[in-house]
Amino acid sequence: MDTSRVENASGASGALSTAEETGASAPGSIANATPGTPAIAITEVDAALVSHLAQNRRQQQLELSKLLSGTPQAYTVGPGDVLQIVVWDHPEFAAALGSSQTPASSRPGDPSPGFIVDQSGGLTFPYAGTLHVAGLHVEEIQQRLTSALAKYFVNPQMTVRVASYRARQVYVDGEVHRPGALAVNDVPMTLYEALSRAGGFSDTADQGDLVLVRDGQSHRVNLTRLLAQGLNPSLIYLKPGDFLRVVSRDENDVYVMGEVNKPVAAIPRRTGRLTLADALSQAGSINSSSADAAQMFVIRGSLSGTPEVFRLDARSPVAMLLAKDFELQPNDVVYVDGNGLVRFNRVLSLLMPLISSGLTAGLVAK
Numbered sequence: 451m452d453t454s455r456v457e458n459a460s461g462a463s464g465a466l467s468t469a470e471e472t473g474a475s476a477p478g479s480i481a482n483a484t485p486g487t488p489a490i491a492i493t494e495v496d497a498a499l500v501s502h503l504a505q506n507r508r509q510q511q512l513e514l515s516k517l518l519s520g521t522p523q524a525y526t527v528g529p530g531d532v533l534q535i536v537v538w539d540h541p542e543f544a545a546a547l548g549s550s551q552t553p554a555s556s557r558p559g560d561p562s563p564g565f566i567v568d569q570s571g572g573l574t575f576p577y578a579g580t581l582h583v584a585g586l587h588v589e590e591i592q593q594r595l596t597s598a599l600a601k602y603f604v605n606p607q608m609t610v611r612v613a614s615y616r617a618r619q620v621y622v623d624g625e626v627h628r629p630g631a632l633a634v635n636d637v638p639m640t641l642y643e644a645l646s647r648a649g650g651f652s653d654t655a656d657q658g659d660l661v662l663v664r665d666g667q668s669h670r671v672n673l674t675r676l677l678a679q680g681l682n683p684s685l686i687y688l689k690p691g692d693f694l695r696v697v698s699r700d701e702n703d704v705y706v707m708g709e710v711n712k713p714v715a716a717i718p719r720r721t722g723r724l725t726l727a728d729a730l731s732q733a734g735s736i737n738s739s740s741a742d743a744a745q746m747f748v749i750r751g752s753l754s755g756t757p758e759v760f761r762l763d764a765r766s767p768v769a770m771l772l773a774k775d776f777e778l779q780p781n782d783v784v785y786v787d788g789n790g791l792v793r794f795n796r797v798l799s800l801l802m803p804l805i806s807s808g809l810t811a812g813l814v815a816k
Contacts, residue, residue, distance in 0.1 A: 495748075495762040500775045507777070508679055511672055515681045518662065518669060522638030522687040526585050528617025529571055532564040533588075535595065538607040543576060562614040577602050588612060612636065618690035622648040625655035625696040634690050641671070641686040644694055651720075656699045658722015659780070663693040674721040702780035706733040709741035709786045716784075726762065726773040729784050736764075736786050745787035750779060 493499060527533070537543045567573050571584025573591070578598035583591050592610040599606040618634040627649025632639070641660075651657060660671040676683050688694070703715040704724060711734030718724040726748065730736065736743060743764040751757040762769060762776070778784070 490757055490759050492747075492759045492761050495760050495772055495776055497772065499760075500772055503777070504775070507672075507675065511675050511679060511681065514669055514671065515676060515686065518664075518671070518686045520687065524587055525612075525615075525618075525634070525636040526587055527567055527583050527591060527612065529567050529569045529584060530616040531567045531612055532562050532614035532616065533567065533573065533591070534562075534564045534609075534611050534613040535575065536609045537599070538609070540603070540606070564613040567617070620644055620688045620690065620692045620694065623693070623695045624661075625652045625698050626650065627652055634688075639688045640684045641673075641688060641694070642684045644688055645696075651696065653720075654698050654700065655720070656697045656702055656718055656722045657720055658718065659697040659702055661695040661697060662688075663695070664689060664691075672722060674723065704729050704778045704780070704782045704784060706730065706784045707786075708784075709737045709788045711735060711737055716778075724778045726776045726778060726784065727770060729778060730773065733784075740788050741786050742789040743786075747785045747787070748776070748778065749783040749785065 535543070565573060565575060567583060571582050572580045573583045574580045575595060575598075578595055581591075581594055581598070583594070586594075588610050592608060595610065596606055596608060599608070612635075615633045615635040619631045620634060620639060621631050622644055623629045626645065629648060632644060632647050641662075645651070658672045658674045660673060662669045662671055671683075671686070673683055699717050699720070699722075702722070702724075703717050706716050706729050707713045710730065714733045716724060716729040716732040719728070726746075736746075746762045746764050748760040748762070749757065750760070760776075762773060764770065764773065
């Protein structure tokens, strides 16, 4: 990996003129810049750099997978859950349901028949009174109810189950067919299950960019890269309150400009992968008559962060092997500079109107 510096042009006029004449900037040369441009390292794209960046991406996804993967916790009852409680050999308890014993309504928001846990986490049951059950497992609730009824009945036998899971949810948004809230039940919800219940990816989804918001932190999950590394995304369990957003490919485009046949905002594939070769292909390749293949730049980041500039010398067709493996990031800028002759012609085209005006004025004066 070879690097050079982008510096202010005021103190390097001689080096600048030499670089402009040759139309190429060898490693260590000075590149032209405006007075307001900060010094930025230019990194040469070579096989070592491509391998290093790929290793960093693999390591990031491995660490993220370990962070998000873990042993799921058993479901605990919360406010809004509906419990079905049956006390054997005591049918009179069924009357406690009252009108709720009627068949369930077809409206999605209506609860199933049963005993609803109120917003304070309490459960009211005949003879047992009101018990605080929020945060308890079903087995623990059954034990507490059995102990409470044992004061009035001999060896009461009962069954407790969750009839409707409404307390805990995860949220899926973005480029899926059915975005919305998904109820979490006693079966731990994996990343794959959440995507499946949301209808799967839409055609505009970037499968390499899933944003998982958990406990106030955002984690970017690259589903394609996890599979390529042999990491099973189904081992990533979602927790109640998680927010999963599938990003659109349009939000992760790359800007290709300069001496290309068709300046364009290149869009990643469905897998989320976009290489330098892909971006140049979408731009119709470089302009063979005006482009300087040795001056192909990738600008990454912003002035408010840590900007990076990469340069690829693509004069040799073998360089396209590097371009094919050099992965771009969202909002990168690919710029292909013009050759020396093109720059000279453009300067000349700006001077010609002035020269013509001067000649015309001279002739008129005579």
